[in-house]
Structure formats: structure tokens, C-alpha cells
Amino acid sequence: MKFATWNVNSLAVRLPQVLDWLAANPVDGLVLQETKLTDDKFPQADFEAAGWQVQFFGQKTYNGVALISRSPATDVVKNIPGFEDPQARVITGTVDGVRCIGAYFPNGQAPDSDKFVYKMAWLDALRSFVAAELQTHPNLLLMGDFNIAPDDRDVYDPVAWAGQIHCTPQERAHFQALIELPLCDTFRLFEQAPKSWSWWDYRNLAFRKNQGLRIDHILASAALQPRVKSCVIDRAPRKNERPSDHAPVWVELG
DNA sequence: ATGTCAGGGGGGCCCTGA
Numbered sequence: 648m649k650f651a652t653w654n655v656n657s658l659a660v661r662l663p664q665v666l667d668w669l670a671a672n673p674v675d676g677l678v679l680q681e682t683k684l685t686d687d688k689f690p691q692a693d694f695e696a697a698g699w700q701v702q703f704f705g706q707k708t709y710n711g712v713a714l715i716s717r718s719p720a721t722d723v724v725k726n727i728p729g730f731e732d733p734q735a736r737v738i739t740g741t742v743d744g745v746r747c748i749g750a751y752f753p754n755g756q757a758p759d760s761d762k763f764v765y766k767m768a769w770l771d772a773l774r775s776f777v778a779a780e781l782q783t784h785p786n787l788l789l790m791g792d793f794n795i796a797p798d799d800r801d802v803y804d805p806v807a808w809a810g811q812i813h814c815t816p817q818e819r820a821h822f823q824a825l826i827e828l829p830l831c832d833t834f835r836l837f838e839q840a841p842k843s844w845s846w847w848d849y850r851n852l853a854f855r856k857n858q859g860l861r862i863d864h865i866l867a868s869a870a871l872q873p874r875v876k877s878c879v880i881d882r883a884p885r886k887n888e889r890p891s892d893h894a895p896v897w898v899e900l901g
Numbered sequence: 902a903t904g905t906c907a908g909g910g911g912g913g914c915c916c917t918g919a
Contacts, residue, residue: 850905
């Protein structure tokens, strides 16, 4: 089985690329972030025509998440129960016995901003939610755009980025707290090429210069970890015309 | 190089967010 995550930065723009990618990469489940669509605008019929089931949870202009799957997702939860939030950031469902949590973590903007305060509160709530989900669903994947580079080797210029958003000690402590639930960073279960990123800024020719961050992750529960066969960042869609700034990441389960 | 995108309001550019 394969499960994937992709921040598409507007599904209205990227729908053809997502359908092309799914055709070439027939995963069992795919979580999307930054769909930027209200639910009435979600292209449900386009996915269904291609043989996919969809669950979605969006809003106007910002955020928005979806869970695309071959088999229907069950026990779907939107956002974090008990955490009041006008922002649509989380969608959870069970696909073929795997609890899939797809999340668009807050960006945080800057460590001294209100948005960073929100990010910290959201991360606290997410950790509690994932801990509770693990109690009832031992086979669990937490996937998405974390907006956290967990380690200096996940940053193209760790000196320049030291203490900057995505790289602060507070954000990395939150990532570590998720690891201690426990969950494992599936990408690091395997030998990976150095300078492996999942996001490159649109500016500064960053993709051409391979200046990026690894901020999109797939974390697996302890029960699933022995079944993880590979974790791959697929850079190919970043070479498309009008690409998302993020690459999809997928994990294979045996 | 703050050098790019995307969405939206409101008009045909400018703002926010990333």
C-alpha cells in the first residue's frame, strides 16, 4: 500500500497535475493541503470520474485539506475536536485499515508574531488529538505540510535559517514531542540523498539551485513502522509548468 | 536581491499570505 501527502497551493490551479500524478502514482490514499476551496467548489466529480473517493474540508482563500482514496474513507473527522479553529487544517479518515491524518500545520510567519503563538497552541492541540487517535487506531499515519524542518540537515542553509520560522527550537521541540508519542519520521528510516527537500521557494530560482527545506513529512505509528518499505520525495511535479512550491511525499507499506 | 505565486477586492492594481 502507498500513502502520500502533497501541498498543492490551490487545487483550482493544480487539479490537472494532481489527477496526472494520481494516474502515474496509484496510491491508496493522498492527503492534500492548501486546496484553498470552499466545499461547494471542491472538484468532487473530477476525482470520482477518475475512480477516486474524496473527503474534503475547506474555506475561502486560505488553507483547506482533502483526503483522496481508492477505498472510501471511514470515521472522518475534520479539524481537531475541542480546538475551536476557524481555519480548515486537518482531515482524518481510515483507509484500508490505516488511520490517515492529513494536516496543514500553521506557517507561523515569524517567531515574534501572533501567528507563531497560534502555531504553538495548534501544535499542542494536534499532539493531544494524535495521542488520542493512537489509543483507538494503532495503525496510524500523520502526513502533511508540517511547516517544520526537524533538523539542520533538512535545511539548505542552516546558518542563515537558524532561529528563523520553520527552524526555531520551539517548533523542533514540538516535532520531537510528536516523535515521542511515539511516531517515526519515515523518511529517516532509510538512507537518503543529502540535500533532500520537499519545498523550494518560488523566488530566487530556488528549485534550480536546489535551495529548499524538508517540511512535508509522513510519520508512522510504532505498529506501522515495521511495515514501512520506503519513503520518497517525488521532485518530478516541481518541474511541471506552473508547479506547486511543494513536492509530494509518499510512503510504501508492506 | 523581498528576484514568485495565488486569491480576492475592486476595479484593471494592490493587498495578504506563504
